[in-house]
Amino acid sequence: MFSNEIIASFNELETSLYNYIIQNSDKVAYMRIRELADETHVSTATILRFCRKVNCEGFSEFKVKLKMHLEEKKKTIIKSPQHSLVEFFERTLKGELEEKIKNAANIVTQADNVIFIGIGSSGILAEYGARYFSSLGKFSMYIKDPHFPIHSKLRTNSVIIALSVSGETNFTITHLHQLKQEGSKIISITNNKLSTVAKISDLNISYYVTEEFIEEANITTQVPVVYILESLAREIYQLNQ
Structure with a gap:
């Protein structure tokens, strides 16, 4: 009101x-x-x-x-965590998720530089993803400032991993356009493969859970994103052995 x-x-x-x-x-x-x-x-x-x-x-x-x-x-009714997990497993894990994670792992393994981007709760998970990847031997960084200067060496043979629930965040879209024009490959993790972020990506991994809002706050579960990030990092580790 x-x-x-x-x-x-x-x-x-x-x-x-x-x-x-x-x-x-x-x-x-x-x-x-x-x-x-x-x-x-x-x-x-x-x-x-x-x-x-x-x-x-x-x-x-x-x-x-x-x-x-x-x-x-x-x-306003908040779903139980169990409901969200069941929804994720039934809608996504029965599909081609594992194959997409393997394809993404191949792309990341061949890249010299890995950069995570995201904002809000997706930004927090992007930072977590960069740390988790680095812990498993693939050094990665997280950038939350669209004007952050990225050295030309970092843009060479780089892959961007973009996190966005809606896939329509202006911050993320603007950043991806800039990095894509400079030759970076884009992997996105979104809730919808028809979103703008998904469409401009070289590879998109979607997880399909019902979005939830409390007034202006997006409280959609991020458990699927954690699962995808950790699965991807572990797959990359296996490929590097």
Whole structure:
């Protein structure tokens, strides 16, 4: 209901009103405008101006939208970890995952430089992947800054391993375009083989689990990514022996 732009437009009184509503949403949804005015020590005119700023004709429409928002929050159900794992094993492991991991391992083994990229939770796992690969004998690095200067020697015969749940992250797409133009091979690990990141990759490994969100946060399980990264690193280790 409240975007960053809308919140930034509030004056001091409206900000005070916003804070009260956020802390007392269940109560406000059933209050009359005069009751809210008395509770927050603002005029009804201020409340109506506040409602218009959040794209409501009046206080009645605002309460309807607030109730709908509260209902949506109540409906959010987080799947159990077991459900996500079963989904991953049934959808992915029965397919060509192992073959793709072997193909990816061959590409990485022949490369002189391995660079992981990702952002958010994918960035955390990209950093983990770089460390895990290095621990098993294939030195790798993780880069989270799209403007990080990559020496020309590192771009020669290099492979980029990109992690992205949606495969539509602007940071990752921009970075991949730049590195692909400079001759790097791209391996991506995404949740969907039809995503932009997957399409611009030389090889894509998809794991297909249902994406989950809590408000703006993507809480999709990352267990499949850990499995793929560790399987890939171990396959590379075996090839190097």
